[in-house]
Amino acid sequence: MPEVERSGAEGAASAPAGAPRRSRRVAVLATLVLVVLAVGALLAARRGPVETEARIPPAPEAGTGTVEGPDTSLIGSWPTTTTTSTTTTTTTTAPATPVVEDGLMLASPLPRPWATSWIVADAKGASVPLHRAPGVPVPSGRAMASPTAEGLDLVFLVRGRRPGWLLAQLMSRPNSAMAWIRESDVTLRRVPNHIVIERGARRLTVYHGEEVLARFPVATGKASSPTPIGTFFVDARVRLAGHRAYGDGQVSFTGFSEVYESFGGGQGQVAMHGTQNPALIGTPASHGCVRLTNEAIRTVLDLAEAGTPVEVVP
Numbered sequence: 187m188p189e190v191e192r193s194g195a196e197g198a199a200s201a202p203a204g205a206p207r208r209s210r211r212v213a214v215l216a217t218l219v220l221v222v223l224a225v226g227a228l229l230a231a232r233r234g235p236v237e238t239e240a241r242i243p244p245a246p247e248a249g250t251g252t253v254e255g256p257d258t259s260l261i262g263s264w265p266t267t268t269t270t271s272t273t274t275t276t277t278t279t280a281p282a283t284p285v286v287e288d289g290l291m292l293a294s295p296l297p298r299p300w301a302t303s304w305i306v307a308d309a310k311g312a313s314v315p316l317h318r319a320p321g322v323p324v325p326s327g328r329a330m331a332s333p334t335a336e337g338l339d340l341v342f343l344v345r346g347r348r349p350g351w352l353l354a355q356l357m358s359r360p361n362s363a364m365a366w367i368r369e370s371d372v373t374l375r376r377v378p379n380h381i382v383i384e385r386g387a388r389r390l391t392v393y394h395g396e397e398v399l400a401r402f403p404v405a406t407g408k409a410s411s412p413t414p415i416g417t418f419f420v421d422a423r424v425r426l427a428g429h430r431a432y433g434d435g436q437v438s439f440t441g442f443s444e445v446y447e448s449f450g451g452g453q454g455q456v457a458m459h460g461t462q463n464p465a466l467i468g469t470p471a472s473h474g475c476v477r478l479t480n481e482a483i484r485t486v487l488d489l490a491e492a493g494t495p496v497e498v499v500p
Contacts, residue, residue, distance in 0.1 A: 285318075286360050286363060287360060288318075288324050288325055288326050288328065289318030289324040289325050289365075290316070290318070290324065290356070290360070290363040290364060290365050291318075291353075291363070291364040291365070292360075292362055292363065292364070293345055293355050293362040293363070293364050293416075293417045294417070295417055295497060296380065296417060296495055296497055299395070299396055300380060300393060300395050300396055301395065302378065302394060302395040303376040303377065303378050304343065304344075304376065304377050304378075304380065304493070304494070304495055305343075305344040305347075305374055305375075305376055306341060306342065306343060306344065306374070306375050306376065306377055306419075306492070306493030307341065307342040307343075307344055307352060307354055307367070307369075307372035307373070307374055308339065308340070308341055308342075308372055308373050308374075308375065309330075309332035309339070309340035309341070309342075309371065309372055310371055310372055310373060311332065311371065312331065312332055313329040313330060313331050313332060314329060314330050314332065314340060314342075314367050314368075314371045314372065315327075315328075315329040315367070315368070315371070316328050316329060316330065316356075316365035316366070316367065317351075317365060317366040317367065317368075318365065318366065319366060320348055320350070320351040320366050321351075322366075324365060330356065330357070330358070334357060335453075336422075336453075338357070338421055338422050339492070340357065341357065341419075341421055341492050341493050342354035342355060342356065342357075342367065342372065342493075343355040343419040343493055343495060344374070345364060347369075350368065350369050350370070351366050351367070351368060351369060352366065352367050352368075352369050352372070353365075353366055354366070354367050355417070355418075355419060355440065356440070357421050357440050358440075359442050359453075360442075361414050361416045361418070361440075361441055361442055361444075362416040362417050362418065375493070377491055377492075377493045377494045377495075378394055379392055379393060379394050379399060379489050379490060379494055380392075380393055380494060380495040380496070380497070381393070381420075381458075381486070381490060381494060381495070381496045381497070382496075382497045382499065383404065383406070383413070383458075383476055383496065383497070383498045383499070384499055384500075385406050385407075385412070385413055385415065385498060385499065385500055386500055388403060388404050388405065388406050388468055388469070388470070389401065389402070389403060389404060390402050390403075390404045390458070390476060390478065390482075390486070392485075392486065392489045392490065399489060400482075400485050400486070400489060402478050402479070402482040402485075402486075403467050403468045404458075404467060404468075404476050404477060404478050404482075405461070405466045405467050405468065405469055405470070405471040405472055405476070405477035406470050406471075406472060406476055407456075407470060407472050407473060407474040407475070408470050408471060408472065408473070409470065410445070411443065411445045411446070411472070411473045411474045412444070412445075412470075412474065413441070413456060413472070413474050413475070413476060413498055414441040414442065414443065414444055414456065414474065414498060415498050415499065415500060416441060416497075416498060417495065417496075417497050418439045418440040418441045418495070418496045418497070418498065419439060419440055419493055419494060419495050419496055420437055420438070420439050420490050420491065420492055420493060420494040420496060421438055421439060421440055421492060422436075422437075422438045422492065423435070423436070423437050423438075423487055423490070423491070423492065424436045424437075425484075425487060426460070428462070428480075429460070429462075430462060431459075431462075432457075432459040432460055432461075433459060433460020433461045433462055433478075433479075433480040433483060434460040434480035434481075434483055434484055435459065435460055435480075435483045435484060435486075435487045436457050436458070436459040436460075436483075437457060437458040437459070437483070437486055437487060437490055438455055438456070438457035438458075439456065439457065439458070439496040440455070440496075441455070441456045441496070441498060442454050442455050442456070443455075443456060443473070443474045445473075445474070446473065446474070454474075456474045456475050456476070457475050457476070458475070458476045458477075458478060458483065458486055459475060459476075459477060459478070459483060460477070460478060460479065460480040460482075460483040460484075461477045461478070461479065461480070464479050464480075467479060
């Protein structure tokens, strides 16, 4: 009868004489199979779960996304930038725009970073009515005449906008006053620069955006007749040649003396102007005006057209 192979101890006990050699071969083969399986498992563990990795999209690289920037266009010979404003929340206990006399509002400083152009409005007709809110006239019913009492073209610096309406700084007292005007009453244009006058440092800087175009030492008002602090704009420019009081030119802006209601036949309005006494530059020497050397005022005349914002800071 043929032999029947048994497992375990019973099979080992009853196996013929050649069985140990066959068992060793089987054991060796089994060991090799186990080694191969173990190596394969180790390699698979190092590679990680390939199928899972393929389902995970790669993370985007930093800085590769598309960011919409400001709309930049060329107006005249300088670049201008327009941005989309965002809505902010203000509290009722601290209004963003304080109200002064006759329903007029007080302008805040120019926002930073400074713009590379500013919107200016020129009157179309003989007068521009003022409003304390769109569609609501100021209590006095006041309108600004064009030309002004001093014969100047009526101009406004635009500080805010709603459909059909402009929040505009005025060429009149009180300092830094604003009112709403109808957009249909004016034509709009842009100016590229603005001016900052540091009263304490007695320094004037012309900027295009955040870029410094020119910087000069100045003489400011004496302690008894200080140069007014606030946000203003240029309303007139006059080129002169060696004038006794104003040197080579005058650039008036919409700041008014807090000491003089009138001065030299005018309304106490201050100006940047040249001088025939440059030794006083760098000192508090004037009745409120800002004096520059004649060379400096010629540069300012070239860089600051009507409507150019002017900030006087402490």
